[in-house]
Amino acid sequence: MSGIYIHIPFCKQACHYCDFHFSTSLKKKDELVNALAKELVLRNDEFKNRIVETIYFGGGTPSLLSIDELRFLIDEVYKNYEVSETPEITIEANPDDLTHQQLNDYAASPINRLSIGIQSFFEEDLKLMNRAHNSEEAKKCLEEATKHFDNISIDLIYGIPGMSNERWIQNIETALAFNIPHISSYALTVEPKTALASFIKKGIIKHVDDDLAQEQFHIMIEKLRDAGFIHYELSNFGKPEYFSRNNSAYWQGKPYLGIGPSAHSFDGKHRSWNVRNNSKYINSLEKNILPIETETLSTTDKYNEYVMTGLRTIWGVSLEKVEQEFGEKYKTYLLEQSQKHIIEQLLYLDDGKLLVTKKGKFLSDGIASDLFMLN
């Protein structure tokens, strides 16, 4: 099980909270698409004996690419890699791009999954976050998208300053009314150096209320569970058969190739990342040089990553896997460090797996860091 992630580093406008890598100028789009294709060619050796099960266009805003550009990149994957007969091919899209024509084009292409950045159905939230779409477009695009695709995921954000629990519930209920089988949902986080951080500092926008965010997280868990969703990862809910294959592989430590500026890759032993700058990325690939840095993960790094991702998922942290892959010392350490959290009912052991309790869910990243081994 392996996946290819392709980063499309362009957006129409900068959302106030976002610290991803993107440019709002599309001037270098053609050159960048060619550079992505070149990187796919140059790195095919890394996936020589692997079957690509998932292709994921993320960003940035991949829906800013034309259908011809998307098809060209998908063809390059097929030409240079062995692709499964039933791959999951996802594109992240923003509602304002999903016109009837664009959806038709996607449906006629090998793309078989949409991940739509709705974030909220309310005008005031969308304005506060500086999203490029409005409430009407959010609903319209889902009406249209569900006619063409059944495998659709949407993103929703909670903990937005000024968003009451009632408004959050309405957001969830609106999403459920469209019968979407997958929802990814994140607390609004204030990343340093974003417009949001600066507005909060200047008092223009209220602080994010962590207690309210936690309440909204629990409201969502209950409402989505009642609607038949499985909370399979901290921020992800899917109906059976609709879990994201791309992200599930990532959480289970499977190898993936990250193509494009700022994209990260993992081969089981090494983590690597591409330069976070479009011009440098293009220039380097024009010279057939991969703009990449690599680090070798130590056993401790791998153990820490497994604990971090395992605790976020329904698959938990397997004691047997810890012992087999990292050694007895790590298993003993994990069990010792977990005791306090088990007593506090934040963690529990079930069939040889360590999992977070309902109470521990919102705190799982902090709990995981308590279980980390120091290098």
Ligand code: SF4
């Ligand atoms: S569209 Fe997505 S990647 Fe682009 S600025 Fe907004 S949140 Fe960031």
